[in-house]
Amino acid sequence: MTAPTSLIIVCCHGIWKGGPSKGADENEWLIADFQRGETSTFIEHIKLGVKLLAESYDDSVLAFSGGPTRRETPLSEAQSYSNLAAAHNFFDHVFINKPNSKPQTVSEVTSSKILIEDRALDSYYNVLFSFSLFFTHFKAWPQSLTIVSHEFKRPRFIDGHCAAIGFPLERTRFLGIDPPGMINGENEVALKGVGQAVDEWTADPHGRGEKLAGKRARRNPWAVWQGVFGKDVDGFSRGGLITRGEGEMETLVDDAPRPW
Numbered sequence: 001m002t003a004p005t006s007l008i009i010v011c012c013h014g015i016w017k018g019g020p021s022k023g024a025d026e027n028e029w030l031i032a033d034f035q036r037g038e039t040s041t042f043i044e045h046i047k048l049g050v051k052l053l054a055e056s057y058d059d060s061v062l063a064f065s066g067g068p069t070r071r072e073t074p075l076s077e078a079q080s081y082s083n084l085a086a087a088h089n090f091f092d093h094v095f096i097n098k099p100n101s102k103p104q105t106v107s108e109v110t111s112s113k114i115l116i117e118d119r120a121l122d123s124y125y126n127v128l129f130s131f132s133l134f135f136t137h138f139k140a141w142p143q144s145l146t147i148v149s150h151e152f153k154r155p156r157f158i159d160g161h162c163a164a165i166g167f168p169l170e171r172t173r174f175l176g177i178d179p180p181g182m183i184n185g186e187n188e189v190a191l192k193g194v195g196q197a198v199d200e201w202t203a204d205p206h207g208r209g210e211k212l213a214g215k216r217a218r219r220n221p222w223a224v225w226q227g228v229f230g231k232d233v234d235g236f237s238r239g240g241l242i243t244r245g246e247g248e249m250e251t252l253v254d255d256a257p258r259p260w
Contacts, residue, residue: 063130
């Protein structure tokens with residue numbers, strides 16, 4: 001199979017438990033109190049990711065990214081997003097990977113074109129872990145990147161995470177959809193955290209300091225492995241990506257060349 005060249009990442013923000021409303025009822029979600037009223041936006045992120053995959057199906061792969069962040073269930077945010085997309089029959093998008101070929105079924109799309117990145121516990125690792133999972137699957141690095149998240153996180157992703165990871169910004173696209181509370185300025189808790197988060201990531205670009213690592217630890221009730229690659233990936237299967245440390249302490253080396 002020819003490796004895809006484009007990676008689409010949908011950053012996850014909650015866990016859909018399943019249910020008859022297919023996510024429309026907020027009670028079907030596990031979310032923080034300050035996220036009340038935002039689950040419809042999560043669904044819009046999923047719909048946009050699926051739409052982008054359908055538009056470039058032959059060359060792209062879609063990664064839902066987010067770990068199992070709640071003690072109530074080992075279900076990851078990423079798997080729940082994929083479950084929701086499948087429950088909606090991928091919002092009736094048609095997936096065709098070659099001219100005149102038959103449309104792909106839901107199960108075929110899920111198995112061949114959707115990656116479940118179920119270890120990331122913050123936005124930086126949404127990107128980095130999706131990259132390493134892409135390489136683990138296809139033995140190649142993506143040539144272009146599209147990130148779907150909240151619009152208010154654009155500076156954090158582009159000026160912060162992508163710059164720190166070293167993926168070329170000219171090959172990066174960010175598509176943001178904000179929740180209602182951010183659009184109309186009502187969510188004071190989230191608004192206050194926007195500038196604080198940018199400051200924290202500016203001071204600690206790889207998120208390995210006490211403050212940001214501590215946040216991840218609190219979001220990791222299931223002790224998910226936090227090395228750059230999956231726990232079982234050996235040193236010969238890392239595509240030239242240079243790191244130092246191990247497990248929670250593994251990080252990219254700033255002045256090392258990047259393989260992409």
